[in-house]
Structure formats: C-alpha cells, structure tokens
C-alpha cells in the first residue's frame with residue numbers, strides 16, 4: 001500500500017480532489033485519517049447483511065475503491081440481490097473495478113461513473129453513504145437524501161457516515177484537536193495536518209449531528225441512531 005505523503009512538502013495548497021494521486025494512496029490516507037474506518041466498514045457490511053432483502057438493490061454511493069461494497073457483498077445471504085457502486089471520480093472507478101475483480105462472489109456488482117445526484121435509486125434495501133454526503137454541496141443534500149428515502153423499500157436502511165461539527169465552537173475545537181492528535185499519532189506532521197485542512201475546507205463541509213437528525217426526520221425517517229462515534233467521525237443508521 002502506497003504511503004500518503006501528498007501534503008508532506010510545503011506547497012500552494014489547492015482544493016482537494018479525488019484524482020490519480022489520491023487514488024494511489026487512498027487506503028493509507030483514509031486509514032490514517034479516519035478513526036474507526038476499519039470498524040465502520042466491517043460493521044456496515046454486517047448491517048447490510050442484516051437488512052438486505054430478497055430481490056433488492058444495495059447501493060454504495062461515493063464508493064471510492066469499493067471497501068463498503070466488498071464488505072456488504074461478503075455479508076449478503078439473501079437471494080437475487082445486486083450492489084450498485086457509484087462514484088464520480090474516473091480514477092476511483094477505474095481502480096475500484098480492478099480491485100473488485102480480485103475477489104469472487106455470486107452477488108453481482110456494477111460500478112458506475114456518475115454523480116450520485118443524477119442517478120436513480122429504486123427497490124433498495126440498503127443505501128450506504130460512507131463519508132460521501134460531506135462532499136455534496138449543502139443545498140443538494142436534502143434532495144439527495146429524499147431520493148434515497150423514496151428509493152428505499154419499507155424496512156430498508158440508510159447507512160450514513162459523516163465527519164461532524166461539534167454543536168458549539170468550544171466542543172467543535174475539542175473534537176478537532178482530538179482528531180489532529182489521532183493524525184499525529186499516525187505519523188502525519190504538523191505541516192501535513194495543516195495543509196490537508198486547508199485543502200478540504202472548501203470541498204468538505206461537515207454539519208452537526210443535530211442538523212443531520214433534523215433533515216432525516218424532515219424527510220420522513222422515524223428511526224435514526226448513531227451506532228459509532230470517535231471524535232468528529234460518526235456513523236448513523238436510519239430505518240424506513
């Protein structure tokens with residue numbers, strides 16, 4: 001696995017994009033940057049196994065290299081399910097397809113290069129957004145999640161992981177400090193931490209957990225629960 005040293009040298013920091021360079025180091029980057037990533041991915045697979053319904057679709061929206069797709073696929077024991085993985089980064093989709101070819105399974109997977117705001121969602125038992133919604137411009141988030149809600153079958157679930165903002169400045173700063181300590185402990189330098197922070201600030205906009213819950217409730221989800229949180233990284237389930 002290639003080591004993430006994208007922000008190791010002093011540079012004029014540009015907005016973060018999921019280009020070839022990021023794809024190359026992505027597994028290392030996400031593991032060293034997101035506390036609990038491995039636990040979240042494996043548990044999302046377990047939850048998908050639990051909520052998958054016969055003759056239904058499972059979606060992995062913003063699939064990157066297909067970690068959640070693989071985890072879901074390992075756990076599905078229902079009949080006639082298929083997984084649809086979608087990402088709008090050509091570099092990610094290309095590498096994801098190669099990666100999936102390395103594993104065998106009876107559950108069909110299609111990997112689509114598309115904007116998740118443009119796709120149709122239907123007959124879904126599980127829709128996963130693992131750290132993807134945070135990259136969608138805020139004004140588009142309601143419509144996207146409403147489309148997910150409409151596309152879910154009764155008893156279907158949304159699995160939503162997000163970096164969140166603390167409910168006020170004092171606690172938000174605390175969560176940010178704890179996350180930066182985590183990155184330091186994983187070998188990132190002060191320069192890497194501060195340059196990455198600048199790179200993502202215009203493209204990744206976290207919201208508070210309250211904002212997430214309020215929107216999910218306005219859309220119609222009545223059963224929503226955080227099942228994981230470490231610092232500012234959360235994973236939620238919302239059941240239709």
Ligand SMILES: Nc1ncnc2c1ncn2[C@@H]1O[C@H](C[S@+](CC[C@H]([NH3+])C(=O)[O-])CC(=O)[O-])[C@@H](O)[C@H]1O
Nearest residue numbers: 018062063064067087088089115116130131132135
């Ligand atoms: N509008 C969009 N349409 C489609 N894809 C998008 C869009 N915007 C961003 N993406 C894609 O969403 C992914 C977000 S990474 C997800 C990790 C993965 N889920 C994992 O479990 O490893 C999270 C992170 O890196 O923090 C990237 O691959 C983007 O190209």
Ligand SMILES: O=C(O)C(=O)Cc1ccccc1
Nearest residue numbers: 029030033034163196197200
């Ligand atoms: O690295 C960070 O500081 C993050 O918040 C997580 C992250 C991980 C991978 C891509 C973008 C953001």
